Amino acid sequence: MKKLLMLVAIVAFLASCGKGDRGQLVGVKGKKWHPEKPYGMTLVPGGAFIMGKADDDIAATLNAPAKTVTVTSFYMDETEITNTEYRQFTEWVRDSTLRMRLAIMADDNGLTPGSGGTGEFAFKDAAANPSVWQQYVLDNYVGLGETGYEGRYLNWDEELIWDTEDIPDEYYAEAYDSMYIPYEEAYNGVRTIDVNKLIYRYSVQDIEKAARNPGLKRKDFISQKEVKVYPDTTVWIRDFNYSYNEPMHNDYYYHAAYDDYPVVGVNWTQAKAFCQWRTNYNNRDRRQRKNLEDVPAYRLPTEAEWEYAARGGLESATYPWGGPYAKNDRGCFMANFKPLRGDYAADQALYTVEAESYEPNDYNLYNMSGNVAEWVNSSYEPGAYEYMSTMNPVVNDESNMRKGVRGGSWKDVSYFLEVGTRDYEYQDSARSYIGFRTVQSYVGTDVTLNASTN
Template identity: 70%
Template sequence: MKKFILLTAVITILASCGSKDRGELVGVKGKKWHPEKPYGMELIPGGAYIMGKADDDLAGINDAPAKTVTVRAFYMDATEITNSEYRQFVHWVRDSIVRMRLAVLADEVGLTQEDEGTIGEFAFKDADTSNMTVYEKYMFENYTGLGPTGYEGRKINKDIDLIFDTSEYIDEYYAEVMDTMYLPLEESYNGQRTWDVKKFKFQYNYMDIKEAAKNRGIARKDVIKKEEVEIYPDTTVWIRDFAYSYNEPMHNDYFWHDAYGDYPVVGVTWKQAKAFCEWRTINKNTYQKSKKGAALVNRFRLPSEAEWEYAARGGLQAATYPWGGPYTKSDRGCFMANFKPVRGDYAADQALYTVEAKSYEPNDYNLYNMAGNVSEWVNASYDPNSYEYTSTINPNVNDEDNTRKVIRGGSWKDVAYFLQVSSRDYEYADSARSYIGFRTVQDYMGTKVTSNGSN
């Protein structure tokens, strides 16, 4: 026992002598961190503001009584998510599904990446374990394939470009896989086969932090939720939203044609908007992992209702609109947003439907179209009384049992009342509309940035 105590004392002395902290409590030093503004986003400094109606609620809804609240700093997209940006998500999901199907078929027929000129070029990258690190090999041997298909966790090959020109398909197996991704021939017309967009499904997992916090004894695996979402926008909204109206050109071209690439995406549900946020996080962190020593980014998400209104106000207290107000025209007689200014006249503001996401003048936080163009999903459920019981710090109410989700900002087909920064509206979470889009936010890491901290 004495020898053990002596040995422990020697080790302790040696550890102290070899340490650079001189025995002081200096903390664990991590890598130096510098905040990086996400691409296409603006930093919204945290602070307090008066949330809700500053004037009389002329519509008599009375769902937004004024109260002072505080929100933390965050980044927000300068514009609504555009068709082009959402198409990047759709293409990523589509291509991932195609690559997985190619890899599975290559595995079934026994082809590998060494079989050039065949579907084997798209075989799983982990089919050859010789180039794996010790950790990768351990994970592959112990965890890969633990799922319903037996292919969960396998690494698909993204190094080779997919082939979409039918005249360049590399073999019959490739043609077989691609055929499964299109609608059947009997559902095609004019010699064109179109993608079966029902197969464009995005799967992701998330942890229900609120449930975990409320049920402290609950197992971790019980609060990890899995979602699978069909992510292609519903283009038929242009027809369904307006009875006895000719909007077929918008249905046919609005989402996929490059002419509308910089216009806000519409026809997406609340769940699809949340799926986009998860994908954006995964996509960015995949890149971060490829850069040695790069830190992972925190998740992108939909804004809370309080964050959205705070950002829309642009630092102006008690303003009616993002530009102040109380009028919807500038001093030169120009409309300040895209909305329906006159009964039956959608074009009085120089726009019939939506406009490019970077149109009109931005507010003082450099955010475009926080009023008009398209209404925007936020991460909140609609309760007309929620302002009465929400917290005054980062307030938000998102009851998963309440499928009515808040939309903000008004749209191209709305009257001026819905453009007011304090006006609230809602739509059901599984509904898609031709006048609802969204933008994303990301938490600012740290607390230094506040709009009124120096005061």
């Protein structure tokens, strides 16, 4: 037995000598990684700044005392997430849901690829020869909820059919029909997608909980989330009593005229789900191209990151453009808000404006003040500035439903546009004046605002 163990050890040692390292410590190289600026984002170089109110606390909230903090570098969306960008998310969930229903329909009726019609949307493993690993475990249905068909490939190659004139057979018709509201709920004979069926499911890993409770197993800090992803268009009615806003309810998210306007009616939980989907969507493409590292997760910014980015490198400024005035030297308003005691049109906009409107700040970020307020990934704690860290500060209590909202909106007075002003909304509440933008941590060679002075 000893001879056998010695032989195994010798073989293992010899096998390790054929890697060309000549017995030297050369390290294990990872996959290819080149810092890549995500589409539509700008790099915000890390640095220190004075966070909090630069001027008198007019509202006497006493919730943002000045404090020097430091944040690391990150990418941030140059604009708020727009209707057309968010629709890419909702339509991906819609298409995934229909593909799953078609695949199940084909499976239940013995249809396979090559048989035509619905059979062309059958699970791909019905035609291809899956590898041993593919047969063992597949992470294929992130976002679709419990299906009972986990471990089987959806067919993404076939183009979905949405024109009823082209539906190939009764099986496709049944799956297609199940996506729409019942006939009795149709308006003027027009049936629309049942948005309650557009549900995105994803996993959340609570790293802080894991770090502070080393005795826990992985399953104890990983949870599943299910989120209805469609924006609540009724916010245009519910947010304002005795006000005629039906045109915005009817058209704002649907109509192409509003494609480049910021999405609203999205609560904090939906914004978090969008970030998770965007990460998965980006990484799925990178994995298909092979040998590429996954990108850092897209996420909501912390309060500190948001304020640092909003200031655009200007120290102790009242607004992203400096201050202390909301007009420029030509008398034009610098943002979309509620000026002049309620003259909404004075800034050339009654509601929202296109996301790339007005002048960007010095980090090339548009509408960090005004247009729509923005969710941040921080709980609202009035006294947070007193005890939060000075390095990448964040206070996020899972039990606190009040989440930070920054920047002010088209319906707010100028006080809420100040970069130091803090506000909040409940995480399950959607509003016609709250949207969001995402960030992604920068990894690689350090980039700081004061690098040139070192």
